[in-house]
Amino acid sequence: MVVVFGTLGYRPKSLIPTIRSTANVDKVVFYCGADKSEPNAVKSVAAAKKEVLDYCNGMHLSVDAVELEDPFDFKNIAMRIRSDIRKHKREKKEIAIFNIAGGTRPTSAAALLVCILEGIPTVYVHDVNYEEIHLPLLRIEYANVLSKEEKEILRFLINNRTKDMTEKELADSLGKHKATMNHHLKNLVADGVVRLERHPQDQRKKVVRLEESAELLLGEEP
Numbered sequence: 001m002v003v004v005f006g007t008l009g010y011r012p013k014s015l016i017p018t019i020r021s022t023a024n025v026d027k028v029v030f031y032c033g034a035d036k037s038e039p040n041a042v043k044s045v046a047a048a049k050k051e052v053l054d055y056c057n058g059m060h061l062s063v064d065a066v067e068l069e070d071p072f073d074f075k076n077i078a079m080r081i082r083s084d085i086r087k088h089k090r091e092k093k094e095i096a097i098f099n100i101a102g103g104t105r106p107t108s109a110a111a112l113l114v115c116i117l118e119g120i121p122t123v124y125v126h127d128v129n130y131e132e133i134h135l136p137l138l139r140i141e142y143a144n145v146l147s148k149e150e151k152e153i154l155r156f157l158i159n160n161r162t163k164d165m166t167e168k169e170l171a172d173s174l175g176k177h178k179a180t181m182n183h184h185l186k187n188l189v190a191d192g193v194v195r196l197e198r199h200p201q202d203q204r205k206k207v208v209r210l211e212e213s214a215e216l217l218l219g220e221e222p
Contacts, residue, residue, distance in 0.1 A: 001026045003088055005081075005120070006099035007111050008032040010044035012051040014101035014125045017132055019055065022096050028056050029084060031077070031107060033068030048102075071104040075213050078110035082216055085118050100135075101125040117142045117216055143217050145191065149176075150184050151218055154193065157210050158218075164199060164207045193217065 002024045006015045008031065019028055030052065034045040049065055056063040066084075068077060088095055098120045100108045112135075115122040119139040123132050146154070156174060157165065165173075171181035185208065188194045193214050199205035 001093045002096050003027045003029060003093050004097055004099065005085070005095060005111075006030040007101070007103035007108050008045070008048055008052060009102040009104070010034075010041070010048050011102060012048045012055070013130050014127075015052055015099050016055055017125055017130050018097060018099040018123055019052075019059070019061070021132060025061060025096065027062040027064070027093075028052075029064045029066065029088075030102075031066045031068055031081065031111070032103060033071030033107065034104075035071070068107065072106045074106040074110050077107055078114055078213065078216055081111055081114045082118065085114060085120065089118075095120055097121050097123050099123050099125065113216070146193075146217060147184070147187075149180075150188055150193075153181075153184055153188065154210070154214055154218055157194065157208065158215050161210065164201075166199065166205050166207060167196075170208055 002022065004019055004022050004025050004027070006018060006028070008015050015030060019025060032045050032049050034041040036042060053063060053065060066080070068080075070076070085095065098111060098115050100111045100115070100122055101124050102108065103111075112122065114120070116137055119137075119141045121139065122135040122137050124135060125132055152174065153170065156170070167181055167185060168178055171178045174181070185194065185196075189196065193211055195209050195211060196206040197209050199207050
């Protein structure tokens with residue numbers, strides 16, 4: 001199955017050209033949403049959604065139209081898109097392209113970030129002539145730059161966000177030698193995934209902090 005992903009705002013013509021140009025497409029997944037305090041924006045996005053749905057139905061394509069609760073919540077949008085991308089990958093579906101031309105800026109930016117992390121081909125559609133512009137992204141999955149041990153450390157930190165965890169405490173919790181933990185943390189700091197900060201109660205110690213959205217690098221939880 002060949003799948004086209006996309007984000008949608010109030011212009012269906014920003015998404016339909018990609019659906020039309022993708023060979024052997026079987027399914028379309030797109031994300032849309034509007035500021036609920038702006039009635040005109042809600043109506044415009046609803047009209048665009050209907051037009052895309054009508055087009056897909058006319059082409060006999062399977063379609064998932066995902067309504068975003070908050071189209072300005074960058075992190076949660078990215079998490080939802082990443083989860084959907086990985087679900088389709090696990091199901092052995094081919095993700096042909098991701099169109100990021102529509103939606104709010106946080107929505108399209110979140111989609112672009114996920115495409116970079118997941119190695120997904122990405123396209124933008126010109127605002128005036130509606131020509132597709134393929135973005136020169138590398139097709140690598142950034143999760144693969146982390147070792148199994150580094151992913152284990154990240155998952156532990158995510159599950160213990162509220163705790164002030166020192167390097168030694170982290171090593172003891174995961175049953176690792178302090179020198180081994182130091183090696184992995186240096187790599188994670190260099191990769192920009194974690195940072196070290198002064199302990200709030202003991203200035204001689206440092207606390208390991210996650211960078212925002214570090215979990216976007218991880219695979220699905222078992």
